[in-house]
Amino acid sequence: MDFSEPPTKETLDGARRRLAVTRDAVGQLSTKINAAEATLAQIVQESQYAINELQAQRAELQKQVAKTMAYLSPIRRLPLELLREIFMRSFEDHPCSAWVLAAVCTSWRRLALRIPLIWSKIRLLTTQHASADTIRLWLERSGDTTPLDIEIFLRVASSKKASDASSHRPRRTASPLTPITPPWNLAFGGQQLSHYIVAPPPPPPPIGSMPIVMPPSPPSHSNDGWSPPLPHHERPVNAVSRVSMHWGHIAFFYLVEQMHRWERFVFRFDKQFTSMGALKSINGDAPILREFEVSSVEAAFFAEWPWLPNANSSSSVVLPRLRSLTLQHTPFKWSSPMLRDLHTLNLRGLPTSHLPLDRILHILSNNPDLKSVSLHFQGVLPAILPLASLTLPHVTSLTLGGHYLLTQLLESLTLPVLDSLTLDIEARDAIEDIISGLLTRSNRPPVQNLSIAYGVAANAANFYYGPGGLVIAWTALLAELPHLKTLTIGGTSLEPLLTTLGYPEDDPNQSQTLAWACPALEFLGLRSCHAHNEGVTKLVQMVEARNPDNGAAQAVGGVTPTRLARLELYECSSLGEDVMKWLDSRIADVLCVDPAADR
Structure with missing residues (x-):
């Protein structure tokens, strides 16, 4: 396009005419392009529709292939x-x-x-915010006559407190071990989490390693009439509050209706909850019940409930098969018919419970076939009636904890087949003479496990065991326990105990035959044991004597001690990295937690 300069009237008119022609040409080309694009879009749309139709046909055929393969699967012919x-x-x-x-x-x-x-084994880990209809559905599917094995663990405490409690870790450890005297396992009862239906926690659900297993919702053809409850975040706030207030009443209404089918009943909770009064409804006959447990981690204050463990001695209660009873921090009567003819008895009294010592002995006398006994009472009154001697010929495990008067109960017992003895009693006097008297009366049974002040009592601030602890004369006591394999001690002085367990040495003040103390000892646990300057030295000498670098320990009197397989030191003394490394080289499993003042 050539335009003359400067523009004239004729050139400007020519430019205007050319502009109009060019615009007409552009419009014609745009029309053709739009028509071509419309045609192409129509072709693409038709092709895409055809492709979608083919894909739908392919998907349908693939479903038929999958159904046919499933039909041809060998398991269909099973x-x-x-x-x-x-x-x-x-x-x-x-x-x-x-x-x-x-x-x-x-x-x-x-x-x-x-x-x-x-459907007869109920394994439920839940909270009071979850729906109790899961229990109802489980019971309905278990039929009308099938015996029920029930374990329900209710978590009431917040997850933050649980995480805070588990945040403490040992500073050094040679290998992964269970914690020293681990707290009562409310959540799992020693079983794997996969063995339990886990109720959903409040939103937002935590993302962690623990799987959350929910009951699958039935399809539309199911006739059991159950549908999953609304997610927690979709429920009104007042509805969530009502669920937590009435969870126990709803759950125990369903459970008590089936009490005639209970074979095992275990209900544990970590603290008081709103609807805890629903436990009062546990009353009536349980003709096939073998094991009964209601346990609370938290020591609470209760009135006397009109429930089964509080039944009067004259009540007609049908419990012909009950052999195992555990009541922890829940009310019970010492004369209840439920506390008779048992093989396993585990009682942890309420803080408000103050039983006279003779009534505690009466509980034991009503169960002559006992095999395992665990009693813990913070409040014990002096005996009203004289204490009579009691022989329990089948008891292999005895645990006493709490009030110091329980030592008098120990003085009344004879246990000829005792295998395990655990004492977590308040300190008043040394108790080695009481233990020796029990062993003498019982014709020196082969005790393999001894624990003194190692559990809850050893950690309580108001329990002080004095400079020597509950045992002062270790040599005399351990000489009477030649079969001992496990020894756990708390709140004692390290040096006398470690000296006794070390290589036998002559005592110029006594005439005695040299012998190893506890030659079968495999596990030694020490908790809050105070040490002086030679505490660590005595520990090294004891381990060197029992676990020498090469070969077995030196024989004394024809007896060679067993090598220590496990050692636990919990807040006893700072050992140092070099000593820890040396212990790791001599003992297979070592767990050491430094005192709090050194951390």
């Missing part, structure tokens, strides 16, 4: 009798497997719902 046997084997290993099996497919669900036995 007889229902064998599939039922597989379900039963899975139930034996994993009590909650019925929830998973019922969610696989329609046929498996129908079969699972026709086997009440695989």
Whole structure:
């Protein structure tokens, strides 16, 4: 395009005419382009529709292929009798497997719902904010006659407190060990988490290593009438509050209705909760009940509930098979018919409970076939009636804790087959003479486990065991325990104990035959044991004598001691990195936690 300069009237008119022609040409080309793009879009749309149709047909065919392959699967040809046997084997290993099996497919669900036995073990870890309908559904699916094995653990304390409690870790450890005298395991009862249905926590749900297993919701063809509750964050705030207030009443309404089917009943909770009064409804006959436990971690204050452990001695209570009873921080009467003919008895009294010593002995005398006894009472009154001697010929494990008057109970007992003795009693006087008297009266049973002041009592601030502890004359006491394999001691002086356990030495003030103390000892645990300047030295000498670098320890009197396999030192003395490294080289498992003042 050539335009003359300067523009004239004629050139300007020519430019205007050319501009109009050019614009007409651009408009025509734009129309053609739009038409071509519309045609292309139509072609793409039709092609995409055709592709979608083909993909839908392919997906349908793939579904048919999957269904056909599933139909041709060998497990389809498995007889229902064998599939039922597989379900039963899975139930034996994993009590909650019925929830998973019922969610696989329609046929498996129908079969699972026709086997009440695989729903007979209730393993529920829950909170009071969760729905109690899970318990109802579990009970309904277990049928009408199947015996019930129930374990329900209620978490009331906040997760923050739980995390704070678990944040303390040992500073040094040679290998992963369980904590020294671990606290009562409320959550899992010593079993794996996978064996429990875990109720959902309040939102937002924590993301962690613990799986959250929920009961699968039934499909529409199910006729059990259950649907999962609304998620916590979708419920109104007042609705959540009502759930937490009434959880116990709803849950125990369903549970007590089936009390005639209880074979085992275990209910544990970590602290008081709003609907705790629902426990009062546990009353009536339980003709097949073998084990009963209601335990609280927190020591609370209760009135006397009109429930089964508080029944009068004249009450007609049908409990012909009850052999194991555990009541921790819950009310009970010493004369209750429930406290008779037991094999295992575990009682931890309330802070407000003050039983006379003769009534505690009466509880034991009502159970002549006892095998395991654990009694802990903070409040004990002097005996009203004279204490009579009592022989329990089958008791292998005895645990006494709490008030110092319980030592008088120990003086009344004879235990000819005692294997394990645990004492966590308030300090008043040394108790080695009491233990020696028990062993003498019992014809020196082969005690293999001894624990003194190692549990809760050793950690309580108001328990002070004095400069020597509950035992002063270690040599005389340990000489009477040649079969001892486990020794755990708290609140004592390190040097006398370690000297006794070390290489036997002559005592110029006494004439005696040299012998190893506790030659079968394999595990030594020390908690809050104070040491003087030679404490660490005595520890090294004891380990050197029992676990020499090469070969076995030196024989004394024809006896060679067993090598120590495990050593625990909890807030006793700062050992130092070099001593820890040396201990690791001599003992397979070593756990050392420095005193709080050194951390």
